[in-house]
Amino acid sequence: MIEVKNVTKTYGRLEALNDVSLEVKDGDFISLLGPSGSGKTTFLNAVAGLLTPTRGKVVVDGVSLYELGARERTAFRRKKFGFIFQAFNLISYLTAIENVEMPLYLQGMQSAKQRVIASQLLEKVGLKDRFFHLPSELSIGEQQRVAIARALANNASVMLADEPTGNLDTKNGAELMGYVKELNEEGVTVLLVTHDPSVAAFARRSIKVVDGRIMS
Amino acid sequence: MRTIDFVAKELGRRKAKSIAGVLCILLGISIFVAAHTINKALYDNAKEQLLRFGANIIIQPTGEPFDAYSASPGSGALLPEVYGERLRTIQHSGMLVAVSPKLYERFEVENVNLLVAGVTEAERVAKPWWMINRKLVTGEFPEGNQILLGHYAAAHLGSIRQVTLKGQTFTLSGVLDETGSADDLMAFVPLHVLQNLTDKKRLVNIIEVSTSCIACSEMNIYNIADEIDKALPDDARVIPVKRIAEAQIGTLTKIEDFIRIVYIVVLCLGGFLMMNYMSLSVSERRHEIGILLAIGMDASKIYRFFVLKALTLGFIGGLAGYAVGTLISMVAGPQLADTPVSPILGLLPYSMLISTALCIIATIFPARRAARLDAVEALREV
Numbered sequence: 001m002i003e004v005k006n007v008t009k010t011y012g013r014l015e016a017l018n019d020v021s022l023e024v025k026d027g028d029f030i031s032l033l034g035p036s037g038s039g040k041t042t043f044l045n046a047v048a049g050l051l052t053p054t055r056g057k058v059v060v061d062g063v064s065l066y067e068l069g070a071r072e073r074t075a076f077r078r079k080k081f082g083f084i085f086q087a088f089n090l091i092s093y094l095t096a097i098e099n100v101e102m103p104l105y106l107q108g109m110q111s112a113k114q115r116v117i118a119s120q121l122l123e124k125v126g127l128k129d130r131f132f133h134l135p136s137e138l139s140i141g142e143q144q145r146v147a148i149a150r151a152l153a154n155n156a157s158v159m160l161a162d163e164p165t166g167n168l169d170t171k172n173g174a175e176l177m178g179y180v181k182e183l184n185e186e187g188v189t190v191l192l193v194t195h196d197p198s199v200a201a202f203a204r205r206s207i208k209v210v211d212g213r214i215m216s
Numbered sequence: 217m218r219t220i221d222f223v224a225k226e227l228g229r230r231k232a233k234s235i236a237g238v239l240c241i242l243l244g245i246s247i248f249v250a251a252h253t254i255n256k257a258l259y260d261n262a263k264e265q266l267l268r269f270g271a272n273i274i275i276q277p278t279g280e281p282f283d284a285y286s287a288s289p290g291s292g293a294l295l296p297e298v299y300g301e302r303l304r305t306i307q308h309s310g311m312l313v314a315v316s317p318k319l320y321e322r323f324e325v326e327n328v329n330l331l332v333a334g335v336t337e338a339e340r341v342a343k344p345w346w347m348i349n350r351k352l353v354t355g356e357f358p359e360g361n362q363i364l365l366g367h368y369a370a371a372h373l374g375s376i377r378q379v380t381l382k383g384q385t386f387t388l389s390g391v392l393d394e395t396g397s398a399d400d401l402m403a404f405v406p407l408h409v410l411q412n413l414t415d416k417k418r419l420v421n422i423i424e425v426s427t428s429c430i431a432c433s434e435m436n437i438y439n440i441a442d443e444i445d446k447a448l449p450d451d452a453r454v455i456p457v458k459r460i461a462e463a464q465i466g467t468l469t470k471i472e473d474f475i476r477i478v479y480i481v482v483l484c485l486g487g488f489l490m491m492n493y494m495s496l497s498v499s500e501r502r503h504e505i506g507i508l509l510a511i512g513m514d515a516s517k518i519y520r521f522f523v524l525k526a527l528t529l530g531f532i533g534g535l536a537g538y539a540v541g542t543l544i545s546m547v548a549g550p551q552l553a554d555t556p557v558s559p560i561l562g563l564l565p566y567s568m569l570i571s572t573a574l575c576i577i578a579t580i581f582p583a584r585r586a587a588r589l590d591a592v593e594a595l596r597e598v
């Protein structure tokens with residue numbers, strides 16, 4: 001379970017998050033819907049342990065993230081969270097399979113085992129014949145599927161998705177959301193940030209974020 | 217995937233940038249290798265040239281200086297020949313190229329007053345410029361009852377094949393080409409033959425010493441002269457030939473000083489270029505570092521990644537720098553040093569060591585900066 005308790009994040013006089021609280025139960029699928037600059041990505045980063053709040057705390061499965069040291073917090077993130085970014089954020093000089101291996105390598109897994117798991121994941125997202133292609137040799141949709149396979153690699157129990165369909169056309173966007181929904185049905189908690197109501201509609205619960213506050 | 221694979225893939229698939237990194241360090245190392253290789257050739261050449269001034273240390277009996285030309289020892293004192301052998305016991309005996317004991321005597325030959333020097337094989341080593349018909353003296357060096365004549369001594373004696381000294385006949389072994397020194401007016405016979413002839417058994421007038429290490433950083437001929445002085449009794453006087461020594465030391469020290477400055481400048485340049493390259497590498501990859509931090513890469517692993525990358529570049533740069541530097545020295549060296557230049561294989565481990573050390577030092581700050589990046593800030597950058 002994720003508990004966000006009275007989190008405030010300020011940058012000088014600007015309040016990116018203003019006393020935000022939220023509870024996300026295991027297996028839930030929540031979308032944070034809001035316009036650009038509303039604070040939803042800041043919220044996601046705070047949940048991921050990437051952004052220390054000015055006030056408040058984030059507790060994940062009983063662990064208060066910002067009471068951990070930087071190294072422990074990174075290790076926690078590595079085990080717990082999977083990330084899907086808007087810009088896919090694949091490493092440009094690594095092939096599809098190497099990109100998927102990356103979280104496994106960070107966990108200290110043996111190379112041969114990394115390769116087996118990464119192959120299975122790429123097959124799962126329909127990229128069996130694209131293992132050894134660089135991101136530049138893949139279509140946008142294929143790149144996003146590699147990003148999903150990478151997010152799944154560490155067997156994360158929480159998937160954090162920041163505008164995952166932002167760079168995709170309608171068809172690829174729908175396909176991606178199909179994968180995300182499937183993941184959630186398998187028991188993965190999903191926290192998704194979007195400005196698109198049609199994407200937010202995939203979630204079980206949709207929450208509006210305006211000016212750093214949760215509205216509903 | 218392992219860290220080394222990660223580094224190798226980055227270097228291998230971003231070839232242009234990797235080559236730029238290697239070039240940064242290659243530049244410094246190749247100039248270092250070329251400068252050192254040419255310097256050694258220059259140094260060796262200068263040493264050989266300087267040795268041609270003659271011996272740089274002279275041992276003679278205590279008293280007035282011995283005048284070889286008139287062959288009249290001021291004090292009439294002689295030295296035991298065995299003193300020469302004692303020089304082998306000094307600490308830096310390895311630096312002695314030739315220890316040449318000499319006995320001089322004047323004879324009347326065919327109405328010519330001929331100065332004859334009794335010499336050993338060491339004289340030939342000490343005078344590598346001795347030539348006969350423009351070829352090095354080898355079989356013509358006098359043995360037994362043979363005599364070798366200086367250029368003008370032979371001219372004064374005319375076309376004779378034999379020389380009689382105190383009733384003993386010597387066969388002419390050869391005539392030296394002109395040397396421009398006192399040797400041109402002299403004749404040379406084996407030392408022990410002259411000692412027997414003059415009844416000065418195992419005695420010499422002087423012992424001339426040529427040293428190889430004229431101006432080494434840890435030792436110069438003044439130090440060696442001191443060591444010799446301590447090894448010999450008080451009746452021997454050890455004189456470093458000041459004029460020659462100072463010319464030799466001055467010239468070689470200047471070469472060494474200049475090259476040392478070149479080393480420092482080029483290695484600093486290499487380090488500076490590498491630091492710039494690594495800083496640029498970190499700046500260019502801020503977004504990527506942000507991704508890695510977000511998906512759970514430790515700051516220490518990012519630090520290790522950059523250091524390993526520096527090590528790899530240093531290793532390749534050191535190897536390539538050695539090869540390029542050696543090639544430059546082989547091509548440019550003969551023109552600059554006016555002497556053949558040989559590769560120095562012993563420089564390879566030093567090149568690798570200096571190169572990797574420079575790369576690591578140059579990477580410490582950029583790598584630390586990368587490891588301290590804020591993931592959220594870095595992710596915002598495209």
